[in-house]
Amino acid sequence: MSENNNLENNNDDMCEVFNSHEDVIERVQARMIEEEQYSELAEFFKIFGNPTRLKILSLLAVEDLCVCDICDTLNLNQTTVSNQLRILRANNIVKYQKEGKMARYSLTDLHIEMIYKIGLEHILE
Amino acid sequence: MSENNNLENNNDDMCEVFNSHEDVIERVQARMIEEEQYSELAEFFKIFGNPTRLKILSLLAVEDLCVCDICDTLNLNQTTVSNQLRILRANNIVKYQKEGKMARYSLTDLHIEMIYKIGLEHILE
DNA sequence: TTAACATATCATAATATTGTGATATGAAAA
């Protein structure tokens, strides 16, 4: 901030903010996660981006349920629910437990409920 | 729960768990939010479901940035970044402030950062 | 065994989303 005050030039191909352009980029880049983690995280959040799946999650946040209860509660056909449950399973968002010919589904962990609730808070405010 | 204990029949088209099927459905349904809120919430989460947008959010969680800094940090072309910023804006996830010919972007509120971080925690565990 | 039931998988048409080239806008410098 003292010496080299002739650095505030070179704005012919870049925007200049209040700090050196390069500085900002380096500082922010240093905090980034891996490319693959961004992809994985995006895949994870994508699951929350569908009303049907969100409904299923909101039910499971109340109590564990079997597939047919989910169908009946949401008035959706079984194929639709099973398909979405498969996606939820594949993304480690719900788990299930076989009970005879039934499958009882539940949320994988508390993160799921937290994300759901913070999101809801956000849109309601 | 006392009278009418002949209700535990009719399982010819429904699965039966441990409780009356109807009971479960009513109990869970009572906790549901409005149809439109599910849609709105899904729209909101959908925004997190794209690696480019997630990268932008992760940068803005570190510090406020102008469009060109985002482009340079992520090595993405300006159209792509502007397009995603428009989506982020439209969904109330980022806000911006004009500073001369620049636009300085920031996260709308703490919810955004919280959701990002809880999601990251989830996939890292 | 067979039948009935709960759930899962597959295939697909309808629909939505992506990144990006072309182009527009608007502010400051020349």
Added chain:
DNA sequence: TTTTCATATCACAATATTATGATATGTTAA
């Protein structure tokens, strides 16, 4: 003014996702 720069909008081909009909699997009851 004209030019340059930062950013925004539009249009669209490529790609992904949706719900669901058809069908398969696996479990229990008859």
